[in-house]
Amino acid sequence: MPKKKEPVPAPGRFAYERLDRIMHEKARLGIMTSLMTRPGGLLFGELKQLCSLTDGNLSRHIDVLHEAGLIEVRKGFEKKRPQTICCLTTLGRHRFLEYLDELERVIHDALPAQAEAREKTKAATGDLSLGWGPA
Amino acid sequence: MPKKKEPVPAPGRFAYERLDRIMHEKARLGIMTSLMTRPGGLLFGELKQLCSLTDGNLSRHIDVLHEAGLIEVRKGFEKKRPQTICCLTTLGRHRFLEYLDELERVIHDALPAQAEAREKTKAATGDLSLGWGPA
Secondary structure, three states: OOOOOOOOOOOOOOOOOOOOHHHHOHHHHHHHHHHHOOOOOEEHHHHHHHOOOOHHHHHHHHHHHHHOOOEEEEEEEEOOEEEEEEEEOHHHHHHHHHHHHHHHHHHHHHHHHHHHHHHHHHHHHOOOOOOOOOO | OOOOOOOOOOOOOOOOOOOOHHHHOHHHHHHHHHHHOOOOOEEHHHHHHHOOOOHHHHHHHHHHHHHOOOEEEEEEEEOOEEEEEEEEOHHHHHHHHHHHHHHHHHHHHHHHHHHHHHHHHHHHHOOOOOOOOOO
16 A cells, blocks of 8 residues: 555644543443433442442442542432432533543544545555555 | 432443443553544554653553554564554454444433533522532
8 A cells, every 4th residue: 555645633632631531431431421311310229230330349430439529429318228329519510521522522533534544445455344454 | 409200221321331441541542543544554653742652651552452453563664764653453443433433322321411411400409500519
């Protein structure tokens, strides 16, 4: 495939600095998203099921999010049984929106490029099943 | 705020199983996205700048992606100077598209909910600056 010189984007263009590591972790991303859908909060047991997490894992991730000030954890009783309810804080909602904005930038960067890349590969190799083979 | 019972989504609804941990890591996500924009590949030095990574970090992440079969690493010479060029493999492109599809699902889940949540919070508290306060 002939190598064509193209301008290289600005340094740090794909560094995605706003992808906060606390929220980017897969399980925590699921927790934040579920809480986003429920301004009134979700019970520990509901979160566990929605995110397919074990008690131990969910507790650990809740602690991380709570320590970062992103979620509020309220302990109470329902029919004399103890229950834990979690919800996003104002800060958590704000930070998560910033995070989602950066996530949209990733998709926007990758997907139009993909369409263009497919065309280039097709033109260069005449075969869509080949990306870039070994030397 | 009165608690209103709403149907809870299906178990695992927010587990996002297709967010492959190899590609989800922030630096590797940047590497995969940059390579997606360049079907002809990128030089080690270009990737380093685009993703704001050190030599050591970039090498380590390249190894992980290469071992997973997601990228191809070709070593060669340009004007007698050694150079390393990386690009996505066919498998890498395919897996990354699957990953991006799941990422879009996260955004779709979180963002319409956010608009709805904002309305609910407004209706319940009459104040947008408050999310959910401590007991």
